[in-house]
């Protein structure tokens with residue numbers, strides 16, 4: 465077997481982490497799905513891991529990759545390892561103190577996130593197109609038909625275009641045909657991609673099974689992680705600006721965060737094209753990995769407002785102990801800084817209106833996200849329980865109502881009732 469041959473040859477040679485036979489290992493995981501890789505092969509990888517020197521950059525990457533690949537073997541499989549989040553260049557999310565200086569220039573961080581978003585989405589579309597053209601035998605089960613592929617291209621391109629617009633590259637993809645536009649988006653993404661980013665993309669796709677739609681599922685979740693991490697960064701900057709008497713930058717950072725969430729709306733529509741039967745097939749093997757373990761989502765939530773004690777003590781926050789610790793350690797929030805600024809007379813007149821409106825608009829975007837998520841979960845999951853050990857959609861129905869802020873409520877618009885992705889539920 466190629467896997468064993470290449471691994472043995474690498475181990476008995478220089479065992480240079482840079483030369484690790486990643487393609488052979490990933491190919492074996494892809495052939496059967498992570499859940500079904502033979503124990504003997506995992507044992508070999510485990511032996512390699514024990515000898516990796518993680519003090520160098522290539523060694524660290526190999527060690528991280530092996531931790532992701534061996535999560536089921538180690539019995540510590542979860543949402544982060546399923547999505548290979550430790551391999552992705554996401555913002556680190558260091559804790560905030562309200563007195564911290566605002567990061568000097570958000571542009572570089574924003575650009576990095578948008579490039580990653582374009583990489584993830586365009587890669588998902590490239591896989592759709594390669595499979596439709598019979599150019600790959602990766603994840604061969606339950607392939608979608610051409611109409612669904614075209615719809616995926618259309619929706620994926622919309623998300624990509626929003627990021628390209630922020631990057632100042634909107635004019636680079638002009639094709640009106642969804643497939644042509646997806647090809648153009650992918651060409652643009654790979655044009656200046658360095659080998660490190662390319663490798664990260666390859667290593668961060670380890671589906672548990674061999675069903676086609678799991679590729680889309682993983683990339684959409686990774687894309688959301690990228691967005692939530694970005695939103696959390698913007699919220700931290702909002703807190704700092706409020707605490708240091710700069711209401712206009714505070715409102716601007718919050719408005720930017722709102723746009724990030726709203727512009728990514730088509731991601732849910734994209735995921736809604738997933739075939740429920742395919743989803744139910746591969747989720748048999750994702751038990752224990754749930755987005756309830758998403759740190760960036762709970763960071764986003766808790767930076768808006770400290771959660772109530774009962775929520776902090778529930779599965780919602782027990783599933784993200786690092787964030788729970790931050791909250792218990794007194795992490796500041798927008799709600800708290802806003803109240804303090806109003807109380808101390810530091811927020812007045814138009815500045816006050818500006819911040820309050822930005823808060824209301826941001827809250828509305830989050831509430832819309834929750835509603836859409838709930839509808840999508842109903843469609844895909846029905847009455848089944850969640851992989852994060854909640855009762856499933858009843859949990860989501862309940863958390864929809866958790867206030868984003870207490871000081872300001874969401875825009876009082878009527879709830880959206882349009883079906884996800886424009887197709888009947």
Ligand code: HEM
Nearest residue numbers: 688754755756761780841844845850851852853854856863
């Ligand atoms: C097929 C699509 C999806 C289904 C069926 C689904 C289902 C669920 C369920 C049942 C839960 C409750 C926790 C559990 O027991 O697992 C949950 C939580 C959650 N999901 Fe999803 N989900 C889907 C897509 C997504 C996507 C694309 C995201 C984006 C990251 C996401 C983010 C979250 C978050 C952040 C939570 C935790 C919410 C909270 O604790 O307040 N989900 N999901």
